[in-house]
Amino acid sequence: MTYPKRLALAVLSAATLMTILDGSIVTVALPAIEQELGFTPAGSSWIVNAYLIAFGGLLLLGGRLGDLVGRRVMFLAGNGVFAAASLFAGAATTPAQLIAARFLQGVGSAFASAVALGILITLFTDRRERTVAIGVFSFTGAAGAALGQVLGGVLTDALGWHWIFLINVPIGLVTIFAAVRSLPADQGRGQIANADVLGATLVTAGLMLGIYAVVEVEKYGWTAARTLGFGALSLVLLAAFVARQATAGEPLMPLRIFRSRTVTGANLVQMLTLSAMFAFQVLVALYLQRVLGYRALETGLAMLPAAVAIGGVSLFVSARLNARFGERTVLIGGLLIVLTGMLWLTRLPVQAAYLTDLLPVMVLVAGFGLIMPALTALGMSGAVADDAGLASGLFNTTQQIGMALGVAVLSTLAAARTGTLLGAGVAGAEALTSGYRLAFAVAAGLLTSALVVTLAVLRPAAREPLPKAELAQVARTAH
Template identity: 75%
Template sequence: MPYPKSLALAVLSASTLMTILDGSIVTVAMPAIQDDLGFTDAGLSWTVNAYLIALGGLLLLSGRLGDLVGRKPMFLIGNVVFTAASLLAGAATGPAMLIAARFLQGVGSAIATSVVLGILVTLFTEPGERARAIGVFSFTGAAGASIGQVLGGVLTDTLGWHWIFLINVPIGVLTVALAVKALPADRGIGLAAGADVLGAALVTSGLMLGIYTIVQVERYGWLSARTLGLGAVAIALLAAFLVRQATAATPLLALRIFRSRNVSGANAVQMLTLSAMFAFQIIVALYMQRVLGYGALKTGLAMLPAALAIGGVSLLLSARLVARFGARTVLIAGLVLLLAGMTWLARLPVDGSYVVDLLPMMVLIAGGGLVLPALTGLAMSGAEADDAGLASGLFNTTQQVGMAIGVAVLSTLAASRTGELLGSGATEAEALTSGYRLAFAVAAALLLAAIVVSATVLRRPASDPVPGELAVAA
């Protein structure tokens, strides 16, 4: 007897939420981890960086492998690896063990996450049904980082930092058990149809090296010989990958996918948007802890309105609005809300009030609950059925690269401004706040660029309502 599609959607969403949480749940627990395991200041950042490097570097390869060997097998393997790595992270007794476990978590997350959208769009084929499913799925991406900070603060202060990882174990076991029965079986098109080993090596090494270079910028600087040298090698590897894809008989990334304006445009918009949004999660938490003096639990709870706003809009409104007004219109409306919120943060005072200076942004960030479902639908609308896993892997890759770039660029700008002001005699609170304001101003500029790309590049999918038809229907 076949299982209901709602169970399959729940399994896909639970897996994605679990892996996305791990990208942010560590942030509020980092002081406790440093004190317990003896991390240096520079080494502590690798509890986040190791995860991002593995996740961002392997998503594209994993998405294509899902097309070739089957998406369900890849989903199961990824969740098993992620769950085992979570157990290892929770049992870590030193920095090296935790960093290795975080890297393995990133590997498992990449394998599982890369095929989720491919499974979803082949499972939900009717436009209205697919829009609702994408709304539920996108909630996990849009609200996941905020939920991670809330949960991280609660677990760290009540049970200890180990539980931010150990909580994944029972969830992962249940997800795998349900996925075996709930997800449709598929065998893929076979390795012979596209096992581009050289292309895989080029893109994986290029992405990993590129993300590694980006996350190290805060330590070494943008213009250091190390950054410029590694960046040049990463660019060369990715350029060689594109040349390989243009000439290979069975490319890993069929360049024809970029002929779709919606695929290309949606991925570009996502990179710009996630660069701003993920940096918001990190920098607002730093402002609350380092300037306002909040603890881990209070910081997590202070982020709760953002998670509720994003989740409510994703689950209750996004599908209806997309069905009525179209994905492109809803996307631009969501970006405008995010731009307003980020502009508001660019004026943060040193003695900020949560209700006056932060809570309005927690409400306006509900725009993320409109942006990500609309982007997901647009990105997948231009992909052929055989390329669904590839399009899913590409979409998730630009998501992770966008996050890495946003954190590196905005945190580096904030740190540089803070250092300059400290050197000129400003107080620590004044210097930190000025640095954060600069970061939010740049984030606002990124969102403005995302609006421009959305308005000029993206096109209305065939399944979207036509404005004239809406007027008649009304």
């Protein structure tokens, strides 16, 4: 792999790491932000939700715009918006300012993330180099959420919550400078005047309303008129979007992309897997703080082994295994390993010992480092060059939908079980732990469903494994 390509890979990975980190870095800082800015408990959820709604709602639009006007242009614009919004968030003095800044961060993240994977796929055309590049790129996504909790705890305790946002500013500026020097210029298809404006409006509004309905479930409940109304309106808008794509001359999301069994299956598996894994990260952090009494920094350090395990596997192991056995086989193995860890959590005691009850799980989630590189390769495998931005945007959209659904559904189930037990007179710690155990059992069910879809939908790759000499080359390039 040449130096320019290494630099481009570093730029794409750094930008992706920032956006993934920003989705989770605030979780351990929420109590400090609530206290200083005067958020209500319900209002503080919007520190996370505003980011998720903008990010998830604009990914498809960002991906298609990248195909039309140029992916490098969209990548640079997205990183510029993200860096500016991070400065705004770090300087916020009122809840409204912080929520507005978080929404703008989501906008910038969506436009940059939507095209990053498309740039990578078109830049690395050699099979060996692409395998390694996807492994490195997936490392940032797989380990980013866990690293966000660690970094969030350290920064909050050492410097204050403002720095969880301000740290993005210098990183963002360096990323933009390096991107200008390393990413290839592309003109796009130059058909922005014929872009599907109606389709963009329908899908953006539909996704935003859908994610809004999901993230508000914990507050209003699944059967509330508000939840059902927004959910129904979201489905109507998305159905209208699909109908529009079948008739538009220049559709935002050509439906031909779903003809690929592999692309469709990989996105479904990813949504199920991320629903379980992001909820795992959030709920374990809450268990450590609310039940075991850990501080923010202690919570981050307790989650550190998971970040190290996931990062190490995705960076140093996944590329060789994918090249040797194929992505489908590696994906199955990763799902089985992570499922074992989730089942372990269903027996979580009230007074857990970290070394025996939690550390083994932090090691087992290393399987996630196998899952994401394999899914990334599979999710992009059926896209032609002209649709690389679209496939990238779709892949990132299913990530965000999965994360939002997982946190909303599993948190709601855990809270409902806890509330029922508290009403029956059960002690607070026991009621909380029982709620978390239920959530982890449902997460195990989601991972089982992902495994079933993998076995039933994703077909084995029709290709020979790399020869030993090429495997050695993959390993050397990865290092």
